[in-house]
Amino acid sequence: MRILILTGAGISAESGIATFRGADGLWEGHRPEDVATPQAFARDPALVQRFYNERRRKLQSPEIQPNAAHRSLAEFEAKHYAESRNDEFLLVTQNIDDLHQRAGSQNVLPMHGELLKIQCELCKEVIEWTNDLDPYQTHDSTSKDEDCPGRLRPNVVWFGEMPIGLSRIDRAARQADVFLTIGTSGLVYPAAGIVQSTPPNCQRVEINLDDTPVSMEFGEVIRGKASEEVPRFLRSLA
Ligand code: OAD
Numbered sequence: 001m002r003i004l005i006l007t008g009a010g011i012s013a014e015s016g017i018a019t020f021r022g023a024d025g026l027w028e029g030h031r032p033e034d035v036a037t038p039q040a041f042a043r044d045p046a047l048v049q050r051f052y053n054e055r056r057r058k059l060q061s062p063e064i065q066p067n068a069a070h071r072s073l074a075e076f077e078a079k080h081y082a083e084s085r086n087d088e089f090l091l092v093t094q095n096i097d098d099l100h101q102r103a104g105s106q107n108v109l110p111m112h113g114e115l116l117k118i119q120c121e122l123c124k125e126v127i128e129w130t131n132d133l134d135p136y137q138t139h140d141s142t143s144k145d146e147d148c149p150g151r152l153r154p155n156v157v158w159f160g161e162m163p164i165g166l167s168r169i170d171r172a173a174r175q176a177d178v179f180l181t182i183g184t185s186g187l188v189y190p191a192a193g194i195v196q197s198t199p200p201n202c203q204r205v206e207i208n209l210d211d212t213p214v215s216m217e218f219g220e221v222i223r224g225k226a227s228e229e230v231p232r233f234l235r236s237l238a
């Protein structure tokens with residue numbers, strides 16, 4: 001059985017990480033175009049870096065831990081897909097937190113990048129990074145052996161930029177026997193359109209607190225908290 005999973009901010013909400021939309025969401029306090037576009041970074045790098053510095057710090061605070069939904073996905077993969085290859089099990093996440101990886105998931109594709117990594121704008125090198133980043137910090141400041149003068153940016157995909165791994169995701173979708181989406185609003189493309197690439201006989205399941213604009217694409221809709229419904233659904237599959 002080939003299984004493709006897509007997660008969004010809702011899976012990390014019960015771990016204490018704010019979602020984007022809705023009351024208290026990140027986009028309530030900030031306009032995406034002010035902090036999550038290449039134009040915003042060119043115009044006001046201090047504001048953009050502050051936004052990601054705060055989120056990077058919060059992600060590393062001790063109270064932020066994977067929840068039962070993250071853990072059950074990692075356990076399911078370890079139990080049934082430990083030796084598997086060719087994306088027989090693929091966990092695509094729109095989240096830039098590292099909670100799937102911390103829970104022990106192996107085959108994770110963070111399609112919107114990773115908060116605990118940064119990228120050099122010039123040479124494109126990706127570097128693991130846990131500290132704050134200064135607005136004009138350059139690659140050559142990171143080590144005495146480094147001479148690239150490029151500016152460093154968060155390794156996240158901004159609006160207007162190409163998400164990571166799209167052809168790999170499309171290949172996995174076209175072959176999926178099960179497509180499970182968890183805690184995503186179905187508003188942001190191309191992630192919201194992945195379901196349309198799955199074959200007609202694919203079992204499509206949406207776990208979310210509420211209906212979404214793409215709910216009608218799913219044969220099974222499960223309404224409830226990810227921490228409860230994901231372990232329950234995975235038990236039913238096994
Ligand atoms: P959103 O904040 O748009 O949506 C979160 C979804 O999770 C909503 O549909 C909620 O109903 C649901 N939800 C919240 N808590 C839940 C829980 N405990 N259990 C189950 N579901 C829950 O977040 P995303 O859909 O992930 O992109 O947002 C997609 C993209 O938009 C993000 O990756 C980000 C953002 O702009 C970029 O920054 C490029």
